[in-house]
Amino acid sequence: MAKPLSMDKPECFIDTESGGKLYVKESALQILQKIEQPVVVVAVVGLYRTGKSYLMNRLAGKQTGFALGSTIESKTKGIWMWCVPHPTKAGTTLVLLDTEGLGDVDKGDSKHDSNIFCLAVLLSSTLVYNSRGTIDNRAVEELQYVTELTECIKVKSSNNEADDSGEFVKFFPSFIWAVRDFTLERKIYGNDATEDEYLEFALKLKVGTSKKVMEYNLPRECIQNYFPSRKCFTFPFPTAPENVSRLEKLDSADISSDFLEVTENFCKYAFEKSEVKKLKDGIIVSGRVLGHLAKNYVDTISSGVVPCLENAVIAMAKIENEAAVKDGLEIYQSGMEKLKDTFPLELKNVSSEHQHLSSTATQTFMKRSFRDNDGGYLKTLEEKINKLFDEYLRQNEEASKRQCEDLLSVLSGPMTEKLKQGFYAKPGGYDLFCKDLEDIVKNYNSQANKEVKAEEVLEEFLKQKSVDSKAILHADKKLTEKEKKIKGEIEKINKLFDEYLRQNEEASKRQCEDLLSVLSGPMTEKLKQGFYAKPGGYDLFCKDLEDIVKNYNSQANKEVKVLPILLNIIVI
Ligand SMILES: Nc1nc2c(ncn2[C@@H]2O[C@H](COP(=O)(O)OP(=O)(O)OP(=O)(O)O)[C@@H](O)[C@H]2O)c(=O)[nH]1
Ligand SMILES: [Mg+2]
Missing domain, CATH: 1.20.58.420 (AHSP)
Structure with a gap:
């Protein structure tokens, strides 16, 4: 809910430039700008020095606030405002508008008065018309500004010529007539009358069509037409005449109890019956909108154009x-x-x-x-x-x-390092690279918080790595082929070597057999001739055999020196 804003004293809202033009004070706009709550706007208008400011202070629940005049000169200039939390309607702000007194002849500018009256009507949700004495013809005529409202305000921008005064009622404030220093008895044809009856009696139209009757009827008709909701309060004289000029300083004991009672009833009524300010189509006005509205109307009036309710709503809406x-x-x-x-x-x-x-x-x-x-x-x-x-x-x-x-x-930091150091530049390097890459992808996929671009970034990374991958695969293939070639060569050499070894063994065997055949030749001959077939022959045979073995063992070159030669070849 929007916070209420309370001003501790009133501020000037609409002032007059030295040239006489009205303008909205920036400081007031800034205050209103902060008020988001709907506003109930009570404005007071009426002749100068009739106790308007005093009455507004009472509505604010304060003894002082709006400045009161103590001389016969008019006091309030322009329009002043006082925003306070509404005393009975929570969530709304009560905006009190105290206006410059009308009809000050010294001022000699009735257009100015009419503008002030017009602005009070346009900006308020309740208009208090303040007068002194009785509601006689003079008092009604003093409200001449009502008759000028059709010239001062337009409802629609399009129907320039048409009289749209009938539409006014939809946007106009409710009306309270506050009659001050009312000293007469309220009697109509000798009968006691209520305040409202008294007002309605005063507004009664005369029958006839003469100029005089028309002049008499016009303001009454206007009041009746524009302000269908009307209320009247008749205030008695507030205090002894000598105290009147310092009314705001008096204790309530020194103020007439009748006056206090009417004042209290007036305030109660104003709080209870005054509605939130609304624009056309029932649009509720906040403090902020009230500021815009005032600026729009004042600027329009100051530029010499008639303010238009419809245009104001359009401007507000924008x-x-x-x-x-x-x-x-x-x-x-x-x-x-x-x-x-x-x-x-x-x-x-x-x-x-x-x-x-x-x-x-x-x-x-x-x-x-x-x-x-x-x-x-x-x-x-x-x-x-x-x-x-x-x-x-x-x-x-x-x-x-x-x-x-x-x-x-x-x-991929470690992989980058390995690439730099040529770690994968070896046979099987490609498999190692693939394994490392697989690990990176696995690890990457297991990490959280990558979100929307995870796939795309990985794809890009793999694309980059595929360049490395191809290079490694190519190198790996070459290296592996070379290795296979070398392996084949070695196998061939080994086979050759084995063959040579076998041949060497065979040659050695042959050589030994040949040697033994040569060495055992005499023994063979002796056996053939039966040389050992005699007593002691066995010993002779053993002796010969022993000699053969000794001889055989003493012989060098029984084995061929192939191995060292082969080894030499392999090394080469
Ligand atoms: N006789 C009488 N005097 C009052 C009443 N209320 C206020 N005053 C006195 O009338 C003088 C003018 O009162 P304001 O409240 O300043 O009157 P005003 O209508 O605001 O005057 P302007 O701002 O000059 O138009 C002050 O001295 C008040 O004390 C009242 O009900 N009756
Ligand atoms: Mg005043």
Whole structure:
């Protein structure tokens, strides 16, 4: 709920430049700008020095506030305002408007008076007309400004010539006539009358069509037509004549109890019956809108143009709808900025927060906007939100990309180092590289928080690595072929070597057999001739055999020196 704002004293709201032009005070606008609550606006108008400011102070519940005049000169200039929390309607602000006294002949500017009256009518939800004495013809005629309202205010901009005074009633404030220093008895044809009966009696039209009757009837007709809701309070003389000039300083004991009673009833009525200020189509006016409204009307009047209710609503709608778009956008943006701190996020998380904030932004917009009949401003808000959303999505992607790239850079650090050192430049290097790459991918996939760009970044990384991979595979193939060739050569040599060894063994065997055959030749001959077939022959045979073995063993070159030669060949 919007916070109430309370001013501790009134401020000048609408002032007059030295050239006589009215203008809205910036300081007052700034105060109103802060009031988001609906406002109940009670304005007082009437002849100068009739106790208007005093009455407004009573409405504010204060003894002093709006400055009271102590001389016969008019005191209040322009329009002053006092915003206080509404005493009985929680959630609304009571705006009291005290206006410059009308009819000061010294001023000699009736147009100025009429403008002040007009602004009071345009800005208030309850208009208090303050007069002194009785409601006689003079008092009604003093309210001549009512008859000028049709010339001072237009309802629609289009029907320039048409009389749209009938429409006024829809936008005009309710009306209270406060009669001060009422000393007469309230009697109608000798009968006691209530205050309201007294007022209605005073406003009664005369029958006839003479100029005099018409002149008599005109202000009464205007009051009746424009202000269908009317109320009257007749205030007795407040205190002893000598005390009147210092009324605001008096204790309540020194003020007439009748006066206090009427004042209290007046205040009670004003609080209870005064409604929140509304524009055409029932649009509720906040303090902020009241500020815009005042500025619009005052600027229009000052530029010499007749203020138009319809145009004011259009202008208000433009200001408020633009501000509503801004409000909605701010809500969305501040929420998304918070979310941005947690990027990268999954797309669905960004989208759901976007949706939530969009609908909050729309609600915020709706609260402030009015008359966005074709939904143009809401569309603008949506377009701006979508534009921002696209940008946030891009930033989320970027954050994800950065995170994924950083992660891959860390995970592939050792591989990069190995590549630099040519670790994979060996037979089987390709398999090792593939294994390392597989580990990196596995590790990468197991890591959380990569989000939207995870796949894309990995794909890019693998694309880059495929260049390394191809190079390694190529080198690996070459190296492996060379190795296979060498292996084949070695196998061939080994086979050759084995063959030579076999041949060597065979040659050695042959050589030994030949040697033994030569060495055992005599023994063979002796055996043939039966040389050992005699006593002691066995010993002779053993002796010969022993000699053969000795001889055989003493012989060198029994084995061929192939091995060292072969080994030499292999080494070469
Ligand atoms: N006789 C009489 N005097 C009053 C009454 N209320 C206030 N006054 C006195 O009348 C003088 C003018 O009162 P204001 O409240 O300043 O009157 P005003 O209508 O605001 O005067 P302007 O701002 O000059 O138009 C002051 O001295 C008040 O004390 C009242 O009901 N009767
Ligand atoms: Mg005053």
